[in-house]
Amino acid sequence: MKNIILIGFMGSGKTSAAIRLSYRLRRTMVDTDKEIERLHHMEVAEIFERLGEEEFRDMETRCLERLAKRSGGEIISTGGGLPMREENRGLLKNLGTVIYLRVRPETVCSRLDGDASRPLLQGKDKEEKVKRLLEMRAPVYESAADFVIDTDEKVTDEIVDEILERTEGWR
Secondary structure, eight states, X not given: OOEXXXXXXXXXXXXXXXXXXXXXXXXXXXXXXXXXXXHHTSOHHHHHHHHOHHHHHHHHHHHHHHHHTSOOOOEEEOOTTGGGSHHHHHHHHHHEEEEEEEOOHHXXXXXXXXXXXXXXXXXXXXXXXXXXXXXXXXXXXXXXXXXXXXXXXXXXXXXXHHHHHHHTTTO
């Protein structure tokens, strides 16, 4: 059974959709950020602060390598920056069906308003940071994905319904 992997920018709905999808398909759900936190006994923000972004990105790669050794059939939600490494994109393709949950900058800002847990959005001018990061990441997400699903103005169940529709035969 193939894994279903959700990629996309923070606030795109990856984790919410993965949880709901795991219930609907009766499959295990893995959130790579939560897996890293569990293994290293630190939250992502603390890893960024204490060890730096590069070390965190290495942890993401190692997490994908561990997932590749499992039997499959899982729903995997990734951190927003994980697909930026070329090595990770190759690992994702080998892991299963990759779905990019695409979101507009204004939707991200609305969904993450008041969320202080996102290390890359700390400081001033969050909207400009979101736009800049999305411009840089969107082409990479698209190139890594088997499918793209727009999540703006959709509730989680609508996103999950579309994922199930689009992955019929890929599962």
